[in-house]
Amino acid sequence: MTQSKQQKVYDYLEKKSQILFFVLSPGGSIIEANGFARSMTGCLVHKTTFAELVVDFSGSFVFQELVQNPRGPHLLNISLSSGVPQSFYFDFEPVGTQILAFGMQDLDEIKTMQHQVLSLNQELNNAARSLHKKNAQLLQLNKEKNQFLGMAAHDLRKPIGLILTYSEFLLDEAAHVLDAEQQGFLTTINTASMFMKKLVDDFLDVSAIEAGRFDLDLHPVDIAAMLAHSLKINHLQASKKGIALQVETGKFHHPVVMDASRIEQAITNLVSNAIEHSRPGDTVIVRWFVRNGSFVFSVIDKGPGIVPTEMQKLFTPFGKTGTKKTGGEKSTGLGMMITHKIIKAHNGDLLADSIPGQGTTITFKIPIKA
Amino acid sequence: MITDPLYRQYLHLLLQGNRNGCARIVQQLLDQNIDIKALYTELFQKSLYRVGELWESNQISVAREHLVTAITEGLLNLVYPRLFEKERATPKKVVISCAANEFHQIGGKMAADIFELNGWDSHFLGANTPVEHMLEYIQEEKPDLVGLSVTVYCNMPALKAGLEAIKSDFKDLDVFVGGQAFNWGGRNLVKQSGARYIPSLDVLDTIITE
Incomplete structure (x- = not known):
């Protein structure tokens, strides 16, 4: 090779090639480094040793x-100025007292990695497409x-209503011609159909909620009168179980805009739950007041309480907590979820606070619109 | 909606490998409720064809072309929530696959998405699908139509083998083919096999609509 050719090869190596090229002293100090080596490793000629780059x-x-x-080749991991180490295959050639070091990357290895990364990316994107499609189908x-x-639920409502009405009618009107066992059968039919009606009503609510059709019928409401009406059933339920229902009435006499029947439903649900989780002889406290522009309603029981890990299940469908009802009452598992939706639909909040073994306080708060 | 300056900005970001920049543009267009077919043909397809030209004229490397394709494929995921939300009564079914050894899948995937956009139930089998696997899938899913995609011309023999296998096992099944490889030839091969060649996503969309 002529000298001019050698110069051109050297110039190429120095300025353009993507090979790491170093001239090293016998002790490993960098005496020369080509442009690629300098820019990739950030090494300083006469100041950095080759060992410092490894x-x-x-x-x-x-x-x-x-x-x-x-x-060689010797596989060495070189610390790059970008902070990410890269592997290079090095050959070392002694020339006189100096050592020439050439470091190259394995193109086959890079090609294989590139191919694998692209394939994995394709598989990942195909899986994402399938997931999006399945999600839409679900x-x-x-x-x-x-x-x-x-x-x-809608179609079941009518026949269940008939069973309920006629069983009540028979219990009222035909009790004197029935013996105790037959009356017991009728009572069971009546109780079971009441539960079925509640279940069907809850299903209808859930269906409306899930379909985004949970509309409110908003009107000005007298809170005290509405509460007195909705707590009637709860008073009866509490006295049957030997539980005292203590109502602490707030002083607010202005009409408040809300969906009265939905709020009554929420109140009945919450108070029923408190009674069902209380023992005979306990007191359930119902408290309401208006403060800072919000109607606040609380139910406080001294029941077994809810353990913290189960609190998050409270407002989910069928998210029954481990707490058992003291009278073995049946539950649809939808009441709290529906109550939560009712309160949220009124732009309010429903909060639960419970200490296991000491009881539970459920509070809802809705902004009032006069 | 996709103006020339916007397209140029997108192409510039795409060639730079700026995935987030491209995603921002696509998301903005989706937020503006862009027509999905327009997004596919006027942004994704147009930019991919341009990138193909740049590669063929040695203006960009294979690695950059792969990077662009990978970014575009990732961007399709932004479109899918809207693409699949459409309700389908009793959709027709199409299975789309790439020829064996064909590692370029984005064209076939976009074709599958155009079917989906037109209310079809599309099943996309991905790149480099072995013929036996494709035949098993067709047997299992019993589609109304099968599509084969081929991007690299040297994969024409694999496409031919695929077409012959389908015709042998499913005589009456309609088959169509498409892909950039046909810019270099191979249309006679398709004609002889009884399949139909579809030259672009626009033509595919028109045929499906008809």
């Missing part, structure tokens, strides 16, 4: 061993399920 996790790198055994199926639930 990422040596085990502390086993000894430059002198490379000098004694220069034939949403559609859920919508259909809710429609079915709504239709079934």
Whole structure:
């Protein structure tokens, strides 16, 4: 090779090639480095040693061993100025008292990695497409399920109502011609149909909630009168179980805009729950007041309480907590979820505070619109 | 909605490998309720074709072309919540696959999405699908239509093998093909096999609509 050719090769190596090229002293100091080596490693000629560029996790790198055994390639991890180490295959060539070091990356290895990363990316994107599609299908199926639930609940309401009405009628009117066992059967039919009616009503509510059709019928309401009306059933329920229902009435006589029947439903649900979780002889406190522009309603019981890990299940569908009802009362598992939705629909908040073994306080707060 | 300056800005970001910048543009267009077909043809397809030209004329590297494709494929995920939200009564079913050894899948995937946009139930099998796997899938899903995509011309023999296998096992099944490889030839091969060649997403959309 002529001298001019050699110069051109050297110039190429110095300025353009993507090979790490160093001229090293016998001790490993960098005497020269080409442009690629300088820009990639940030090394300083005459100041940096080759050993300083090597990422040596085990502390086993000894430059002198490379000098004694220069034939490569030696796989070395080089610390780059970007902060990410890269692997290079190094060959060391002694020339006089100096050592030439050439470091290259394995193109086959890079190509394989590139191919694998692209394939994985494709697989990931295909999986994402399938997931999006399945998700859309699940949403559609859920919508259909809710429609079915709504239709079934709606169609069941009438026959259940008939069973309930006629069993009540027979208990009232025909009790004198029935013996005790027959009256017991009728009472069971009546109780079971009442539970079925509650279940069907809850399903209808859930179906409406899930379909986004939970509309409110807003009117000005006298809170005290509304509460007196809604607590009537709860008073009866409490006295049957030997529980005192203590009502602490607030002083607010202005009409408040709300959906009275939905708020009554929420109140009945909350107070019923408190009674069902209380023992005979306990007192359930119902307290309401208006403060800072909000109607605040609380139910306080001395029941078994809810353990903290189960609190998050409280407002979810069928999210029954481990707490057992003291009278073995049946529950649809939907009441708290519906109550939560009613309060949220009024732009309010429903909060639960419970200490296991000491009782539970459930409070809702809704902004009042006069 | 996709103006020339916006397209140029997108292409510039795409070639820079700026995934987030591209995603911002696509998300803005989606927020403006852009027509999905327009997004596919006027932004994704147009930019991919341009990138292909740049590669063919040695203005960008293979690695950059792969990067652009990977970014575009990732951007399709932004579109999917809208693409799949459409209700389908009793949709027709299409299975779309890439020829064996064909590692470019984005064209086939976009074709599958155009079917989905038109109310079809599309099943996309992905890149480099072995013929036996594709035949098993067709047997299992019993689609109304099968599409095969091929991007690299040297994969034409694999496409031919795929077409022959489908015709042998499912004589009456309609098959269509498409892909950039047909810019270099191969349309006679398709004609002989009884399949139909679809040259672009626009033509595909028109045919489905008809």
